[in-house]
Amino acid sequence: QTEIQWWHAMGGELGAKLEEITKGFNDSQDEYRIVPSYKGTYPETMTAAIAAFRAQQQPAIVQVFEVGTGTMMAAKGAIVPVHQLMADNDVAFDPAAYLPAVVGYYSDTDGNMLSLPFNSSTPILYYNKDVFEKAGLDRDTPPKTWAEFEEFSKKIKESGAANCGLSSRWVSWIQTENFSAWHNQPIGTLENGFGGLAARLSYNGPVQVKHWENLKRWADEGLYKYGGPVAGDNAAPLFYSQECAIYMESSGGRAGIVANAKDFEVGYGMLPYYDDVEGAPQNSIIGGASLWVLSGRPDEEYAGVAKFFEYLSSPEVQADWHQFTGYLPITQAAYDLSKEQGFYEQNPGTEISIKQITLNPPTENSKGLRFGNYVQIRGIIDEEFEQLLSGSKDAQGALDSVVERGNALLAEFEAQNQ
C-alpha cells in the first residue's frame, strides 16, 4: 500500500469532517492510504510545507489558503499542476465542472487549473435572532447596509440586549479585500494582480478609508470589538457568548457556529454595504483554500493523488462537505445535488454564500486577487489596523502604509520572479 501525506489547516469540526472524508477514500480501495496531518493555521501550514520542501521532506499534498496562490503559482519547479497530474494519470478532469468563480481563481492565464479547489468560501453575516428581538428589532431582518448596522447596533447596546454590535474575523480578508470587491473598488492595479507581477496594491481609496474610519469609531463607541490579527480568532467567542450580536465570518465557519452557538437562534445575511457607493453591492470573492501537489515524490504517489482528487470532486463527497461545513459547493453537480436533496429549503441561510458570490458578473475589481508575498502583506494589514485602533494613525495614514509597505514586497517578488 502506498502512503500519501496530506498536510492541512482544518481544525475543530472541519478537521474531524476532513478525516471522515479521507477515511471514506481509504476504505473504498486498498492501493493507497491518504494520511492527513493538521499543521496549524493557514500561514503555519504553508510555511511548514515550504520548509519541508527545502529539506526534501515535503508531503505530496498541501492545503494552501487562497492568498498563497500567487506565491505557489510562481514556484514552478516545486509544484505539479493539477491539470497535468490528472492527464499524466489518465484520470478524467473537466475544469468546466467547477463553479466559474472558483475555476478562475486557481487557473493560469492559459486557463489551466493549477491546484484543486477543495474548500472555497466567502464571508457572510451571522446574527443572534434572540438578541435582535430583545432589542426591539425584527428577528428575521439582518442589517442590509452599514448605516443599518450602526442603527441596529446602537439599539442593541442601548437596550442592554447585548454589549456590542459586531465582532468580525479577518480584518484583511473580510473588512478590506472582500469589502473592496463588494463595493466594486480596486484592491490593486492590473485587475487585482491577475494581469501580472507588475501589479501594485491600491486599496487606500476613499471608500476603504471611510470604512476603516468607521470601524475605529465603532470600536471607540463599543459597537465593534476587534477579534485580533490573522484570522481574528477572538471574534467567535464574543458571538457565542452573546456579547456581540452580529458576527462576520467565512461561510465555512458554519459548522463551528452550529456546534457552538447553542443558546440562541442564528440568522444569516449578506455582508452589509454603503448605499451611497455606486455599484455596491457587487459580488463577494472567494477565500478558503485549494490543494497543491508538490513535486519530488515517487510516481506511485501521484497516481494515488489523482484518484483521491477524483474522489474529492465527486458530487456526493463535495455536496456532503459543502452541506456539513458551509464551504461553497465547488462544482455545479454538487450544487445541483444539494438542491435536489432539498438542503437549502431545510436549512435556511445556507444558500446566501452562493447568492452573494454570484450576485453580479464579476468586474476587474471583484474576480479575486493574485499577488506574491501576500501572506506577509496580510500581516502588514493587521499591524496597520492595530495602529489605527490604538490611535497612532488615522485610517488614511494606516491604509497608505499598507499600500506602501505592501508594494515594496510586491516589487521584491516581481524582481525575483522575472
Ligand SMILES: O=P(O)(O)OC[C@H](O)CO
Ligand atoms: O476560513 P476560510 O477557510 O474560509 O478562509 C478564510 C480566508 O479566505 C483565508 O484567507
